[in-house]
Ligand SMILES: *[C@@H]1O[C@H](CO)[C@@H](O)[C@H](O)[C@H]1NC(C)=O
Ligand SMILES: *[C@@H]1O[C@H](CO)[C@@H](O)[C@H](O)[C@H]1NC(C)=O
Ligand SMILES: *[C@@H]1O[C@H](CO)[C@@H](O)[C@H](O)[C@H]1NC(C)=O
Ligand SMILES: *[C@@H]1O[C@H](CO)[C@@H](O)[C@H](O)[C@H]1NC(C)=O
Ligand SMILES: *[C@@H]1O[C@H](CO)[C@@H](O)[C@H](O)[C@H]1NC(C)=O
């Protein structure tokens with residue numbers, strides 16, 4: 001059979017196109033290579049005494065279901081699978097958090113609760129704009145809170161309680177517009193509480209007890225009538241109040257319209273009389 005030059009090109013092109021389609025159809029969906037590298041870097045920095053992460057070398061993280069790695073059930077627009085959650089709680093992990101964690105760019109839940117992780121919190125976590133839950137509580141983390149964590153527009157819950165965090169509360173946290181749960185208790189956080197934090201629109205639980213905070217309670221707080229306190233002991237004082245009243249941050253609970261969501265939190269509103277001092281009680285009811 002004789003074909004013109006033009007037809008030859010058409011045939012060659014069609015053949016290539018078919019080959020390409022076959023390739024596409026046969027191709028396994030894979031995890032974004034950047035995220036695979038990030039997971040390897042995360043594992044590299046951790047000490048895993050029980051070998052819970054021992055399958056983090058086999059195959060593809062999302063397809064081979066690496067322990068604690070949960071992925072979106074289908075490829076995203078870029079054609080890759082992506083990590084949706086990292087669930088590594090209570091695995092006796094020590095070591096540090098690798099900065100590459102910030103490359104898990106589509107992640108919604110980051111959970112390292114109840115391990116023995118040391119070192120500081122990577123500022124790169126602030127790159128994960130999709131993050132909804134950031135749970136690092138119950139570790140041995142040191143250093144200060146990175147400003148970058150304040151720029152997580154979808155963050156619903158930030159729990160860094162029960163660590164050894166020092167330094168101040170960043171003013172950037174005033175941008176956490178969606179955050180309902182802000183748990184920073186049982187650390188060594190120092191300095192004053194930025195007054196902007198009391199205006200976070202969604203705040204339900206603001207826990208700062210057992211830290212090293214000082215200075216004055218912002219005037220804004222004194223205008224919120226339903227806040228309750230557990231024990232009136234601390235070096236924190238009212239600003240703008242005639243008499244100076246020491247109060248504590250053992251349990252600060254915002255209005256009743258936000259009921260405690262889980263039993264785990266052990267939160268309960270206390271009546272004003274629980275202050276067990278008539279002078280505190282009367283002052284509280286007068287604010
Ligand atoms: C982690 O490893 C321990 C010891 O092998 C095992 O008992 C536990 O079930 C593992 N946890 C997970 C989540 O794989
Ligand atoms: C993936 O999950 C979404 C939402 O959770 C769901 O609508 C969709 O049907 C799922 N796709 C597959 C292939 O399971
Ligand atoms: C890859 O994912 C797409 C949808 O996300 C699905 O239709 C296809 O069957 C998957 N291919 C393989 C080989 O799993
Ligand atoms: C953590 O794991 C240990 C054993 O690995 C278990 O006994 C304990 O109940 C777990 N704690 C939580 C809070 O899951
Ligand atoms: C948070 O809300 C305030 C007031 O509505 C707005 O001015 C600010 O831009 C918002 N911040 C972010 C990060 O969305």
Ligand SMILES: *[C@@H]1O[C@H](CO)[C@@H](O)[C@H](O)[C@H]1NC(C)=O
Nearest residue numbers: 161162185186187209210211
């Ligand atoms: C928090 O700190 C207080 C005072 O140091 C301590 O009594 C309490 O047990 C700590 N809570 C936890 C859950 O570690």
Ligand SMILES: *[C@@H]1O[C@H](CO)[C@@H](O)[C@H](O)[C@H]1NC(C)=O
Nearest residue numbers: 166187188189190211212213
């Ligand atoms: C609290 O702050 C004081 C004064 O800045 C400092 O001397 C002390 O070591 C701090 N304590 C803790 C537990 O961080």
